[in-house]
Amino acid sequence: MGAPTPSRIHVPGFGTLVLRGRRWWIRYSVNGTRREESSRSESQRNAERLLRRRIEELGKGRRIDPTAEHRVRMADLLDALKTDYQINGRRSVRSLGFRLAPLREAFGDVKALDVTAARVAHYVNERLTAGKARATVNRELSALKRALRLAVEQDRLSSVPKIKMLTEAAPRQGYVNPGDFAVIVDALPGELRDLARFGYLTGWRVGEIVTLAWSDVDREGRRITLRREHSKNGQPRVIPFVATLTEIIERRWAAREYRAAAGPGISPLVFHRSGQPIRDFRGAWRTACTTAKMPGLLFHDLRRSAVRNLVGAGVDQVVAMRITGHKTASVFQRYRIVAVDDVQAALERTEAANKTAPVSNVIALRQEAGQSGDKRGR
Numbered sequence: 617m618g619a620p621t622p623s624r625i626h627v628p629g630f631g632t633l634v635l636r637g638r639r640w641w642i643r644y645s646v647n648g649t650r651r652e653e654s655s656r657s658e659s660q661r662n663a664e665r666l667l668r669r670r671i672e673e674l675g676k677g678r679r680i681d682p683t684a685e686h687r688v689r690m691a692d693l694l695d696a697l698k699t700d701y702q703i704n705g706r707r708s709v710r711s712l713g714f715r716l717a718p719l720r721e722a723f724g725d726v727k728a729l730d731v732t733a734a735r736v737a738h739y740v741n742e743r744l745t746a747g748k749a750r751a752t753v754n755r756e757l758s759a760l761k762r763a764l765r766l767a768v769e770q771d772r773l774s775s776v777p778k779i780k781m782l783t784e785a786a787p788r789q790g791y792v793n794p795g796d797f798a799v800i801v802d803a804l805p806g807e808l809r810d811l812a813r814f815g816y817l818t819g820w821r822v823g824e825i826v827t828l829a830w831s832d833v834d835r836e837g838r839r840i841t842l843r844r845e846h847s848k849n850g851q852p853r854v855i856p857f858v859a860t861l862t863e864i865i866e867r868r869w870a871a872r873e874y875r876a877a878a879g880p881g882i883s884p885l886v887f888h889r890s891g892q893p894i895r896d897f898r899g900a901w902r903t904a905c906t907t908a909k910m911p912g913l914l915f916h917d918l919r920r921s922a923v924r925n926l927v928g929a930g931v932d933q934v935v936a937m938r939i940t941g942h943k944t945a946s947v948f949q950r951y952r953i954v955a956v957d958d959v960q961a962a963l964e965r966t967e968a969a970n971k972t973a974p975v976s977n978v979i980a981l982r983q984e985a986g987q988s989g990d991k992r993g994r
Contacts (some may be wrong), residue, residue: 625660630671633663640761641938642667646674656729662898666775670859674931688772689730690723690763696770697763707844710823714760718743723760728767733777736760752780757781790917791924792816803904808897810864811887812918817860819922819940821848822915826894828886829874833865842941849943923951 620778623635631644640655640663653670655663694716700707723731736757744754757779764776792800797816801809813823820842830916834841838857844850855861865886872883874891883891896916905913919940926936933948942948 627664627667630667633660633667635660643668644670669774685773686727686729688728688767690726690728692719693722693728693763693767693772694724694759695760700766708848710757715756718765719756719760721962728764728773731760731764731777731780736777736779750784754781754784760968767839783794790913791921792910792913792917793921794925796908797918797921799908800904800910800913805900807887807889808900810867811894812915813860813864815886815918816921817864817914818855819919819926820853821919821941823847824941826885826887829884830886831884833886835865838862847941849941851941851943853938853941855939916994920951923948927952 625633627633631642634641634643634652636654638658640660641652642663643650645651648708653666655666657663657666698709698712698716701712722742726735740753740757743756744750758781761776761779764773764779767773768776797812801812804812811825813822815822824842824846828840828842832841832843840855840857840861842853842855844852847853857865868886870888872888874881874883874888875889881891885893885928887894893921901915902911905911922940923936923942926939927933927945929941933945937943937945937948940948940951942951
């Protein structure tokens with residue numbers, strides 16, 4: 617049998633490890649004042665790592681009081697995350713609320729130090745069991761990780777647990793060809809038809825389309841500007857008029873006047889519903905897609921369709937990205953859908969090119985070389 621583990625271990629230059637029950641505590645001094653803190657671990661190695669980290673933090677000028685750290689609750693950290701989004705003007709603050717709701721329910725009343733990797737794994741299992749998509753759970757985990765990291769940046773926590781992201785399914789391959797899209801448009805309510813046409817042509821995100829105001833439209837200069845604050849990637853975008861876009865804008869210009877209970881008015885938004893911003897229209901979109909015998913198609917699939925249409929028309933990728941607002945080529949490629957028809961067309965073009973290629977003269981050269989050899993042999 618090996619020697620029993622001592623209940624008190626001195627770590628030179630750092631402090632002392634003290635075994636209480638089955639858990640290790642760390643003990644160190646700050647300006648002559650002794651501090652003690654549970655490592656919340658039965659591992660001596662983990663306790664020593666925490667002790668070294670505490671001393672390193674003190675050397676960097678950080679002053680995380682272990683007592684105060686134990687009082688930090690996740691509800692406060694989730695609130696701090698939302699405030700951080702608002703201060704930095706992140707447009708995703710609107711969707712952040714949906715991601716934080718299940719996190720608040722699961723962790724809101726929990727101390728931040730009690731959010732362990734095992735507890736997060738349990739949360740993930742519950743969400744998946746409830747039928748939530750892996751992508752949805754990953755967005756929630758990203759918010760949780762950011763909230764914890766922000767707490768470290770603000771010196772409220774000294775460390776965060778390791779949170780593993782889930783492997784997501786392959787990117788959606790939803791798209792719609794022009795003929796089927798026309799059927800969907802005809803099945804939509806009047807105020808949504810041009811909104812869909814605009815999305816199909818430009819590939820803009822729905823949040824960018826519904827915020828488009830007449831102050832962003834230069835009818836004389838024939839161009840539309842997406843303002844920086846309405847662009848998801850934070851970059852403004854300029855789209856010049858083409859024939860289809862001109863028709864959309866002129867129809868919307870004629871429809872800017874509306875009547876309401878309070879009387880007639882003029883909408884400042886290009887796309888509106890009786891003067892009000894268009895928000896949730898998933899029900900109408902779902903009904904139209906079902907009518908067109910394309911159930912399951914998302915409005916966001918129009919963005920994928922636009923990318924496919926641009927690439928199919930031979931538009932340079934850099935130019936296409938300027939139109940759709942994709943910031944990186946890697947994400948743009950995820951939206952570039954290659955259908956079976958595209959593959960067949962490519963093979964047919966290759967086959968046709970092979971048939972028209974010059975006949976090889978290798979055989980003729982070999983024949984000439986053989987004849988010359990025969991003559992020399994004679």
